[in-house]
Amino acid sequence: MSIAHIIGAGLAGLAAAVKLAAKGRRVWLYEASRHAGGRCRSYLDTELGCRIDNGNHLLLSGNHQTLAYLRQIGALDTLDGPPDPVFPFIDAETGLRWTLWPNRGTIPWWIFSAKRRVPRTRATDYLAILALRRAKLSATMIEVLDRNDGAFRSLWEPLTVAALNTGADHASARLFWRVIEETLGRGGAACRPLVPCEGLSETFVDPALAWLRVQGAEIRFGTRLRTLQFALDHVTELVFDTGPIELSHGDSVVLAVPAAVAARLVPALRVPDAYSPIVNAHFRCAVPAGSPYFVGIIGGAAQWVFRKHEGLSVTVSAADRLVDQPAEELRDLLWRDAALAYQLPVHPLPPARIVKERRATFLASPRQLLRRPASTTQWNNLLLAGDYVDTGLPGAIEGAIASGFMAAEHALELAGTPARTSAHWPAPDVSNTPQER
Ligand SMILES: Cc1cc2nc3c(=O)[nH]c(=O)nc-3n(C[C@H](O)[C@H](O)[C@H](O)COP(=O)(O)OP(=O)(O)OC[C@H]3O[C@@H](n4cnc5c(N)ncnc54)[C@H](O)[C@@H]3O)c2cc1C
Numbered sequence: 001m002s003i004a005h006i007i008g009a010g011l012a013g014l015a016a017a018v019k020l021a022a023k024g025r026r027v028w029l030y031e032a033s034r035h036a037g038g039r040c041r042s043y044l045d046t047e048l049g050c051r052i053d054n055g056n057h058l059l060l061s062g063n064h065q066t067l068a069y070l071r072q073i074g075a076l077d078t079l080d081g082p083p084d085p086v087f088p089f090i091d092a093e094t095g096l097r098w099t100l101w102p103n104r105g106t107i108p109w110w111i112f113s114a115k116r117r118v119p120r121t122r123a124t125d126y127l128a129i130l131a132l133r134r135a136k137l138s139a140t141m142i143e144v145l146d147r148n149d150g151a152f153r154s155l156w157e158p159l160t161v162a163a164l165n166t167g168a169d170h171a172s173a174r175l176f177w178r179v180i181e182e183t184l185g186r187g188g189a190a191c192r193p194l195v196p197c198e199g200l201s202e203t204f205v206d207p208a209l210a211w212l213r214v215q216g217a218e219i220r221f222g223t224r225l226r227t228l229q230f231a232l233d234h235v236t237e238l239v240f241d242t243g244p245i246e247l248s249h250g251d252s253v254v255l256a257v258p259a260a261v262a263a264r265l266v267p268a269l270r271v272p273d274a275y276s277p278i279v280n281a282h283f284r285c286a287v288p289a290g291s292p293y294f295v296g297i298i299g300g301a302a303q304w305v306f307r308k309h310e311g312l313s314v315t316v317s318a319a320d321r322l323v324d325q326p327a328e329e330l331r332d333l334l335w336r337d338a339a340l341a342y343q344l345p346v347h348p349l350p351p352a353r354i355v356k357e358r359r360a361t362f363l364a365s366p367r368q369l370l371r372r373p374a375s376t377t378q379w380n381n382l383l384l385a386g387d388y389v390d391t392g393l394p395g396a397i398e399g400a401i402a403s404g405f406m407a408a409e410h411a412l413e414l415a416g417t418p419a420r421t422s423a424h425w426p427a428p429d430v431s432n433t434p435q436e437r
Helices: 010-024 064-072 123-134 150-164 173-182 198-214 259-264 327-341 396-412
Strands: 001-005 025-032 042-045 050-053 089-090 097-100 195-196 219-220 223-228 236-238 241-248 250-257 275-284 296-297 304-305 313-314 352-362 382-384
Touching: 001 010, 010 025, 010 064, 010 198, 010 250, 010 396, 042 198, 064 198, 064 396, 123 150, 123 173, 150 173, 150 296, 195 198, 198 219, 223 250, 223 259, 250 304, 275 327, 296 327, 304 327, 313 327, 327 352, 382 396
Parallel strands: 001 025, 001 250, 025 219, 089 296, 250 382
Antiparallel strands: 042 050, 089 097, 223 236, 236 241, 275 313, 275 352, 296 304, 304 313
């Protein structure tokens, strides 16, 4: 039987492997490092004395491809979150707190309810977002929305940064519109926040590896792809640092490595080449039971604070202004916001770990979006997967998983197996997450 060779065990590679194995294909998965998960994983921080996630990853119930992936690997019940689409916020400058609470249905009557929308905004402030629908491909958020509009500072700007990891002055208006269509556009039912009960690896990675092993997939860690050998229209050989593997007729290759690595391996491949950093701060401290899963901060240095088993974890996306600051300064700065959000004393500063990801995702600017390649290549057995591939989605979990599914569908077509469309892939069942059972 022909083999699907998948290079890279981040979420894109895992999703491709899962989809191909689910269709009965033989899967070999190669990963350069000693662990899977790539930019979405958990590990033991020996200094802090607990397991931490490399970054806080927030999902929404409208992330259908991700939920389908989790259903396939039997990990849906590893997600947790509030039963309703509620987003608690605090303004760090004024101390004002509110909860954004879209109603479940598709008619957004919540914008007419002062209790559910951002304080000091009017319903009409929310309608301004409709202008994104007709935005030019080249337009940034700031070119379409008015910075002085009521909802901009407290809603659209923070959501843009969170969803695209790009500031509003660089972020593509059209890409953000796509996010709105998939989430708020489908009503609050698609906006329920979901977080891993334990950690990223326990939700996205370990169950996938276990499921793939049961399907007979071969998984090789510590196996870095050095080069690909090409004939005119297909790849003939994979050269790993552990040795070469010659491809047979019908074999396919899904290259699920980061954009910069793919560009080194594939001749003349154009990929996004500007990145945006994320800074995370993990604080080991006691958090009162019943505190919110997360709190959004407006006007602070921190943007989102998440409650974890072992303490609080802070995320700063599009963190260009913070990424070069020394860790000690970041600890003080970000703990002040975290303590404010969860009403904890500012002193003493708890044990902390700062994690900086300089290349967390590609910069979601209109120019960079034009550099996203298709999944298919000029070599008929070589497919690309990764959050940078042109899925029409941001560089995030949903985009990475969608790219893996897309590459797998092409590989199935190549092998002559009729590919299932997304509609036939296990239907996303938003209600089957733990808090609604
Ligand atoms: C700090 C942080 C916070 C984030 N927050 C969110 C969030 O809240 N919500 C969200 O949806 N997304 C978030 N993201 C983005 C999300 O994590 C990524 O979009 C996604 O994990 C990318 O997956 P990938 O498989 O495309 O790439 P990667 O995770 O980079 O996987 C690529 C894999 O290929 C391997 N590899 C590289 N070179 C080779 C080689 N030559 N041979 C073999 N293997 C190789 C790597 O080791 C890696 O395992 C965040 C990212 C970061 C860094």
